[in-house]
Amino acid sequence: MIKRVIPLGAIFFFFVLVMLNGYAFGASAEENYQFYCAQCHGVKGKGDGPNATETQPVSPRDHTNTKEMKKLTDEDIINVIKSGGAATSKSTLMPPFGKTLTEKEIQELKDYLRKLCKC
């Protein structure tokens, strides 16, 4: 009986780990922000990343702008990260990260943005 339970337990434990982890690379919110978001939003979140060139039709959002960021609910932020700008009637220049980041990572990124905007 015990012989059967141990491998089953190990398999269950493995799946729980996979479920918790998803696609994640075990990165912190700051690490994810610097890797994915800072390309457009800048390393300090001011909307001045290397992709914010003058040839772009719109500028990336300044995540440190308290007044503007305050207008967004937590749900808005999560939706934009997950489904991109198009899903929220914003610019398609904001791509969807729903298949790149886990739910947990998106949630943590939202918290990180709240810290950046102090709102």
Place this chain on the structure above:
Amino acid sequence: MKERGLVLWGFIFMLCMLAYSGRVDAGVAEGKKIFESKKCNDCHYTQGPAREKTIKDQLSKKGPELWYAGSKFKEGFLEKWLQDPKPIRPMKYYSLTEKNKGDHPKLSGKDAKEVAAFLMSLKSKDVKAGVIKAKKSARARIVFEKKLACYGCHLVKKGRKIVGGLTGPSLVDAGERLNPDWIYAYLVKPKVFKPVKDMPVYVGIVGDKEMKMLASYIATFKQKKKKK
């Protein structure tokens, strides 16, 4: 008499084939030697599968992995590029602050030919050859420009202007550089080629038909129009 002639021609043909394949193998082996002696593997690894597991792994790399170079690049591109290595990425590899200085080592014509032969021998089983052909289409253009706005991170040609973001490799001349079959494989199997990358995963967002169209469309991008 006729049979003898046929046997003789067959023998000559086989000898030619052997000599040719021997030359190709020699080019590959010689290219590998040059690649190692010039310490190219300090920045590029050539043995798959992909090694990166974390963002830190990806950021610690100095240059792109080349273990699938033979599937990724178009025939002739590497030999030409290695002799005149103009930046493909506007920014230094995966840097957000430093521009690409364009200081990739330049090789002589002979070395470039051998190294290119070596790199082109590195194929990926995940790239099915001869499936995707370069083709423009209005729908692919909509997906590229409107739906995914690829120019957000990649430089592209818009009319006579070059527009777009700087963190991705330039797509201005992607059709001269990239094998369309690899573009498709990269889009549908991102984890195989770049398990950790700053470009979003579009599998599950863009359908397979659109991925194929997109790969075909990107493969039409050329720097200069050919004179007739």
